[in-house]
Amino acid sequence: MTEPDVLLRCEQLSVRRGRREVVREVSAELRAGEIVALLGPNGAGKSTLLDALAGALPVARGRVERHGRVAVALQSPDLARRTVLANVTLALAWWGVPRAERAGRAREALRAMGAEHLAERAAGALSGGERRRVHIARAIAVRSDVLLLDEPFAGLDAEVRASLLEDAVSALRSATRATLVVVHDRAEAWALADRLLILIDGRLVASGSPRELLEQPPTVEVARFLGFDGELDDGSELLLTRPAHVVLDPSGPLEARVTRVIPVEDGARLELQLDRGRVYAVAALPSPGLGQSVPLRVEGGARFPVAEARSPVASG
């Protein structure tokens, strides 16, 4: 029995590309009003899963239930050789929107994406970031029940991506639409999503809110993917840390030696060697120097039994 606000559901979904099974036994659902980020490393099967959910790829096993119309914005923001406004109205024509409504809806979507000033500009004259804005506007304009976006911020420099992300966060929010966004960058997922799906090697390995997953990653594999790059081993338990968990503190109970210093924008990223393992921290300038001993404390992190952490599956 389908719950009323579930707009898309897949059960035990497996998808092949040629002979290779790229997506394996994935079960998930998208509900009205939520934005879900599908996150995973390169080659994890994210785009393949999105294609199968859209119906663009056949399903090898399992099933997909769609309640309402599904729109997809592909990764490549290819636009027709006409004006920006004409591109969006063209998409509305494909979608079957009556001619009289197209221009108004197109302008509204462009406004939502901060691209209304580009309406009369030729698509060929747009920058990469502007093309992405129009591409997303085109997908929003059709007002689908389910919207699937494949890496909408790919290939942009940090500044343009941040600005686009800012506009997309509000533009994608809709009480009636379910949105799934494939992202490669964790920061994009944190900014956009109510819920994360983490796909590694074709399998859905975690699902939950960004906060939940960061506080309690379900497996070592997920923790490592979410940036838990530090590791302290006390014999029975492994403590995985992110740089935010490691605090340089003169009264800290632990002592570490700085083994690497990498300058970052607002300080330095330090690699710190302890007796029980290695952790990473971000220090303000002036940062401790290479070889220097520093006291520290660890606040938070994720604990796993050593046996689980050292198993071949966990280590990937």
Added chain:
Amino acid sequence: MRLIWDELRVAFPLIWHGNPYLMSIIGFTLEVAAIATAAAAVIGLPIGLALGLGRFRGRNVLRALANASLALPPVLVGAILFLLLTPQAPFGSLQLIWTRQAVIIAQTILALPFIVALSAAAIQALPPGLLSQARLLGASRWQLWRLALREARIGVIAAVIAGLGTALSEVAAVTILGGNIYGHDQTLASATFFEVDAAHYADAVAIAIVLIAMILILMCGLGVLQQQGGGIRMRFRSAT
């Protein structure tokens, strides 16, 4: 060099005074080129679209065949059509041999590979994301075809230009099927061949000058249209 100069001095007055024989050849050449190119476009563009957009089994073989047909010798096309249209042949009852219609059929068949192969290549070169995006946003087949033709218009017009060039300049098939009958079914190209063969060099030079001028004018006109993407833009405005 002197011979060429002497023939040019005779040829220009023939053109200037509108020699009736020359005028009839110009008229028939334009008629053949227009009808053959239009017919080849009507038949060839849907085939080019199907080959360029199609995702069916065997499309690569068909694309290779379309490309190979660009090298089809006109004399071979003429010979095959002759064998099919001669009075004793399967289509002999149509009584087309040595008629103007036979010339138009031959030119259409010769222009067709250019329109099919070049338009298919132009459509294949479109950004794949655009066509996939159109499919995923619910574009009908007709909308997809209009999008592909419009986006590939520079290549599609190039295909039509190539087809028209063939229709204007072909000799062998026209001569075999039309018989190159004086004042009846001669095109500028076949008439040039006829006059050279008859040692009427001044007439040959006059016809050749007109042919070159016609090719230049038509090709330049289409070239301008190609660069502007005009005409087609008007036709496809309704897509939005």
